[in-house]
Amino acid sequence: MTKVVVEQLKTLKHGVVAPRAEWKAQNRAMLLSQIKNALPEKNHSRLTEKLWGAFAIFLPQSVVLGLVRPLAMFVVVALVAPSLYYGTVLASQESLPGEGMYSAKRYTEKIQTTVVSLIGNQQAQTQLHITFALRRANETNKIIITNDPKQMAEASNTVADLKNEINSISTSLEESSAVAVNDIKKNTEQITGVLQDAKNNLLIAGNSSTKALADEVKATKDLSQDVSFKAVATLVTKHLEGDLSVSKADVQAALSSAVQNSVDAVVVSQQNVDGAKTILENAKTEVKDLSADNKQSLALASSTKVLGDSLTNAASQTQVAAEHSDAVTLDVVKKAGEAQLLVGSDNLTQAVDKIKELNLVSKEMEKISDTTIEKTQNVLPMVDAFRGTVAGDTTSTPSVITTSTSGMLQLFTTSTFTVSGTPGQIVSTSSVNSTSTVVTTTKVITTTKK
Amino acid sequence: MSGALSDKLDLYRLQLQNNPESFTKLYDKYVDQIYRFVYFKVATREEAEDITSEVFLKTWQYLQEKKEVKSFSGLLYRIARNCIIDLYRRKTAKPEELLEEKLAQGFEANDAGKWLKTEGVKLDNERVVSALKKLKQEYQEVITLRYVDELEIAEIAEIVGRKSIAVRVTLHRAIRKLKEFLDQ
Numbered sequence: 001m002t003k004v005v006v007e008q009l010k011t012l013k014h015g016v017v018a019p020r021a022e023w024k025a026q027n028r029a030m031l032l033s034q035i036k037n038a039l040p041e042k043n044h045s046r047l048t049e050k051l052w053g054a055f056a057i058f059l060p061q062s063v064v065l066g067l068v069r070p071l072a073m074f075v076v077v078a079l080v081a082p083s084l085y086y087g088t089v090l091a092s093q094e095s096l097p098g099e100g101m102y103s104a105k106r107y108t109e110k111i112q113t114t115v116v117s118l119i120g121n122q123q124a125q126t127q128l129h130i131t132f133a134l135r136r137a138n139e140t141n142k143i144i145i146t147n148d149p150k151q152m153a154e155a156s157n158t159v160a161d162l163k164n165e166i167n168s169i170s171t172s173l174e175e176s177s178a179v180a181v182n183d184i185k186k187n188t189e190q191i192t193g194v195l196q197d198a199k200n201n202l203l204i205a206g207n208s209s210t211k212a213l214a215d216e217v218k219a220t221k222d223l224s225q226d227v228s229f230k231a232v233a234t235l236v237t238k239h240l241e242g243d244l245s246v247s248k249a250d251v252q253a254a255l256s257s258a259v260q261n262s263v264d265a266v267v268v269s270q271q272n273v274d275g276a277k278t279i280l281e282n283a284k285t286e287v288k289d290l291s292a293d294n295k296q297s298l299a300l301a302s303s304t305k306v307l308g309d310s311l312t313n314a315a316s317q318t319q320v321a322a323e324h325s326d327a328v329t330l331d332v333v334k335k336a337g338e339a340q341l342l343v344g345s346d347n348l349t350q351a352v353d354k355i356k357e358l359n360l361v362s363k364e365m366e367k368i369s370d371t372t373i374e375k376t377q378n379v380l381p382m383v384d385a386f387r388g389t390v391a392g393d394t395t396s397t398p399s400v401i402t403t404s405t406s407g408m409l410q411l412f413t414t415s416t417f418t419v420s421g422t423p424g425q426i427v428s429t430s431s432v433n434s435t436s437t438v439v440t441t442t443k444v445i446t447t448t449k450k
Numbered sequence: 451m452s453g454a455l456s457d458k459l460d461l462y463r464l465q466l467q468n469n470p471e472s473f474t475k476l477y478d479k480y481v482d483q484i485y486r487f488v489y490f491k492v493a494t495r496e497e498a499e500d501i502t503s504e505v506f507l508k509t510w511q512y513l514q515e516k517k518e519v520k521s522f523s524g525l526l527y528r529i530a531r532n533c534i535i536d537l538y539r540r541k542t543a544k545p546e547e548l549l550e551e552k553l554a555q556g557f558e559a560n561d562a563g564k565w566l567k568t569e570g571v572k573l574d575n576e577r578v579v580s581a582l583k584k585l586k587q588e589y590q591e592v593i594t595l596r597y598v599d600e601l602e603i604a605e606i607a608e609i610v611g612r613k614s615i616a617v618r619v620t621l622h623r624a625i626r627k628l629k630e631f632l633d634q
Contacts, residue, residue, distance in 0.1 A: 002625055002629065005578070005625060005628060005629055005632065006597050006625075008575065008578045009578060009593065009594075009597035009598055010597055010598065010600070011575060012486070012575060012578065012579065012594075012598050017485075017486050017489050017490075017579065017598075018482055018485065018486070019481060019482060019485040019498070019499060019502065020495075020499075023499050024481055027477075027481070027499070027502070027503050027506070028474055028477055028478070028481075030503075031473065031474065031477060031503075031506055031507065031510065032470055032471075032473075032474050034507070034510070035470040035473055035510060036470050038510075038514065054462060054466065
């Protein structure tokens with residue numbers, strides 16, 4: 001019976017209960033007309049809109065929301081997140097302390113340190129300390145050159161971080177292979193050079209507020225120099241104990257390079273002393289000429305005397321320093337020649353001792369140089385003030401060379417020092433690069449027996 | 451191509467390519483079914499035509515809002531049900547046009563009955579239609595959707611907003627009731 005009823009119901013589909021054909025056609029035309037009026041003339045939807053529209057039509061909403069969209073988001077995140085991360089990291093690499101991106105840079109470094117410490121690779125950890133130390137040194141120098149107050153406020157922290165990194169490097173020396181030790185030696189030399197520049201920039205700028213920072217930079221530079229020497233000594237010890245991962249020629253090259261660096265440092269110090277001497281002599285001449293042109297001014301008389309006394313005192317001290325530095329330089333040249341001969345004759349341990357002596361002398365010379373620069377910086381503001389007073393009294397223009405701070409910088413950085421000699425002596429020349437950094441090229445003439 | 455996929459393709463052309471012909475294709479495909487669905491629930495052929503027309507218009511408006519469409523046929527039936535409910539409400543608001551009164555007048559007395567006769571419908575079909583009209587709405591719906599329009603249980607469940615098992619039970623009871631009316 002049910003089957004019969006169902007069959008009867010099915011027959012209703014075919015024509016029995018159907019709409020009139022004319023009504024269907026009319027209604028169709030009416031619908032089409034309404035749709036055409038409602039549709040926009042052109043479809044301006046974007047590709048993504050079309051894509052989502054197609055997803056929404058062909059796939060169930062649950063699939064779109066639960067699978068397609070998360071999947072699409074994942075793809076987007078997978079593509080965008082790394083590029084954002086690397087973009088941020090790359091952008092932050094150039095940032096300096098006190099800048100917004102700097103914290104991202106340090107955070108990345110912390111992650112690197114954590115990952116490497118988890119892996120437990122000693123060599124990789126040392127390498128990271130070296131990389132970070134180089135970064136901190138360059139940051140310190142850039143901050144000093146930029147002289148931005150906000151960044152300068154962070155300089156002390158950066159130097160402290162650098163000190164920690166150098167100490168970490170120093171600690172790892174004994175456990176490192178000869179190759180790694182040689183790498184440490186090269187990098188700490190580089191750090192020492194950068195810090196030397198940073199310290200010179202601070203001293204020449206002559207700002208009393210940065211005196212403490214200059215002292216910190218100098219202390220860190222000395223630390224780096226000590227680690228560099230320690231690396232040379234360790235390299236020699238390891239080589240003599242049979243670690244042949246670094247060839248004998250490379251060990252000798254490392255020793256020669258250490259000798260060279262000591263000589264370079266001494267030469268730079270001597271240049272600074274000579275520069276200060278020249279500046280003070282020029283300043284003396286300038287003051288003398290200016291006071292001769294303004295003899296009738298009673299107001300200038302007393303200040304001329306005070307300034308003249310100060311300049312004479314400073315010049316005489318600088319003269320003594322210059323003479324002493326000349327003697328020290330000659331001594332260094334001699335010691336360096338001896339060191340090179342020891343290296344050439346394979347007396348590596350003795351060469352190391354000689355380098356130690358050279359380092360001590362170089363540090364002594366640096367002290368003399370720093371003191372001389374400081375004394376000169378103390379007098380220069382008085383000269384500037386005197387010049388200003390004279391300019392207020394008369395319209396005469398100073399004919400002598402400038403002794404302002406910038407002039408002093410120029411003098412320091414354009415001095416040329418040359419020591420020529422016979423084999424076993426040092427030939428040294430200096431030039432200046434675009435960032436006012438003294439670039440010293442010093443060659444030790446060695447006798448080679450073939 | 452399956453019916454559902456064909457519908458989706460037409461919807462894609464309509465919504466994203468703004469092709470109005472796609473909607474008329476869908477209209478041609480479903481107008482008879484919707485008309486029949488409506489016809490068994492209303493008193494006259496004119497009402498069936500008006501409601502059917504309204505259903506397609508409202509469906510078009512719904513599509514314009516870019517809402518989700520799981521099944522185009524399901525959407526049409528849902529809108530048709532709502533339109534019929536609206537019609538009943540309007541009639542309830544006017545006592546002289548109560549549906550019960552219309553139904554009380556019997557199938558033969560209304561326009562639809564006359565129209566069926568003029569169309570030369572067979573007596574058996576008349577009896578079936580008459581019996582269907584006597585069934586309550588819920589039974590009418592599932593019987594016409596299942597046996598006249600030959601929809602799957604799942605589709606009917608979606609249209610009436612119930613679970614498949616509930617639809618099966620309702621269908622079973624509806625057929626039993628229809629047989630009772632036919633036997634009377």
